[in-house]
Amino acid sequence: MKKIITIFLLVASFLSFSQDKKVTKTGKITFEASVPSFEEVKATNEGVSCILNTKTGEIAALALVKGFRFKVALMEEHFNENYIESGKYPKAIFKGKVENFDVSKLTETPQKFNINGTLEIHGKTKEISSIALIKKSGGKIEIDTDFSVKPEDFDIKIPSVVSSKVAKTVDVKCHFSL
Template sequence: MKKILFYGLFFVVVQNFAQTKLVTKTGKITFEASVPAFEEVKAKNEAVTCILNPATGEIASLALLKGFRFKVALMEEHFNENYVESDKFPKATFKGKIEGFDLSKLTATAKEYTLKGKLELHGKTKDITVIAKIKKTDAGVEIDSDFTVNTDDFDIEIPSVVSKKLSKKVAVKLDFTLK
């Protein structure tokens, strides 16, 4: 009887411990640096990791830069070799906090929260503040955000020969479902 009680309590404790953080390894980040009248410059990475500590609102995300896929293979090659130099700087990370986050108050209706933290890309770190819409669904906690990143902030050089075809203001969209 003691063994049954022990294993029962052990299972409950382990399950509660495992649920202290919400995680995804299939988060999506899409970015677009297109300029009107020129070919679309857009890519998506569907293997982004994100971890949320619901007790504190601390959040961290990691995207491998070679995971971004473009419609045109040559763009992908230029992105990795010439712009973000993914062999030298293989990842982009964000570490921060969701202000006023309370898991118990999430509903199926998205609520806006402020995310503040540090974005690291191309060997440079910048403090950023973005708005995210967060809601709770049957699939988990969904976090969506749209914001802009300036290539100059991360010393990403755009050669003059293509400067009219690429925007320095890159629109970023993230979509995470954490469980």
């Protein structure tokens, strides 16, 4: 009887703890570094993991770099081998906090929140700030945000042969349904 009560208490405490965290493994990140009049430089990764602590507002996301898909296979190959070096740097990681986050005040109408944290790509870390639209939708929390980064901030070198065909600033869009 004591074992059953102990197991029940452990399960109950685990379930209440896990409700403080919302998770997805199907988040979506799209980045674009296109320049007008040249071929589109755009990729999407739909297998991004994200976790949000609803009590503290802490958020983290992890994308496997090889998960980004381009329209042109050769572009994807160059991205992985020459620019981002995904064999050496396989992950892109964001760790941060949603400022003034209060899950009890979320509604179906998106609300603006500031997200501050660090983004690690290509072995380099940079502070990132963005505005996110967050809402509750059918028992899930949806987060949409976008921000811009510069390849040079992460020591990603664009060869001069193609530098005029790639934007100096990369626009990143994220969508998470937790």
